[in-house]
Amino acid sequence: MEQKKKVCLDAGHSASNKVNKSPDGTYFEHEFALDMAKRIKAHLERHGVEVVETRPDGRDVSLGERCRISNTAKPDLFVSLHSNATGTLATGADGWGNARGWECYVYGLSGARYKAAKAILNQVECVAPAIRSTPILAKPGLYVLAHTNAPAVLIEHGFHTSKRDVAYLKDRAYREKLAKAEARGILNYLGIAWVEDSELDAAVDKLAAAGIIDSPKRWKKLDFTDDSVRTLIIKMAAALK
Ligand SMILES: [Zn+2]
Known part of the structure; x- marks a missing residue:
């Protein structure tokens, strides 16, 4: 029998992070990231994929520990889940900015990681209200992309500093739609057919x-x-x- 496929889901940050939030304080990135991890996990497990979580709850997990968890588990894919923010200098006095849209970071624009990012993007394009003009970017400086052995992608699900994006990011129905699309993209990458x-x-x-x-x-x-x-x-x- 073929070995079970494995995915490591990395919910960004932790409940102690009070900085990564919408300027009006109604949205926290750590809550969104964990909720998305649980939603994506359910869809992957439904398709027989084994899921390893670097942060299964609100706890603090260092970036080094996240990479160690993944490198020990040896998954077929590492997926880090985040939402974006514009730099404070670039935003208006109230903290809100105009930048918006989904994007995905990889260590380099080649190989399995790039294939995975494209497979996920293909599905997200059908559901996301906004995608960045260059949706897949090389970010070799990002710790989890540089220190994981598995092909790795880091998804920025939109900007929590955008009033338009954050309305979507807070919406449970949108989260589910997005989680489903990303799970479907991950499954496509793994060669597993989606079952409704x-x-x-x-x-x-x-x-x-x-x-x-x-x-x-x-x-x-x-x-x-x-x-x-x-x-x-x-x-x-x-x-x-
Ligand atoms: Zn983040």
């Missing part, structure tokens, strides 16, 4: 109606590990008579 939630739900309902499986609600929530797939195959075979 609704497609799975309909299939589970059909099997339950035919009496092949029971407790459809439980099946819809499963992450389809090897054991649950094994159980399902046995149930399907038994139904064939």
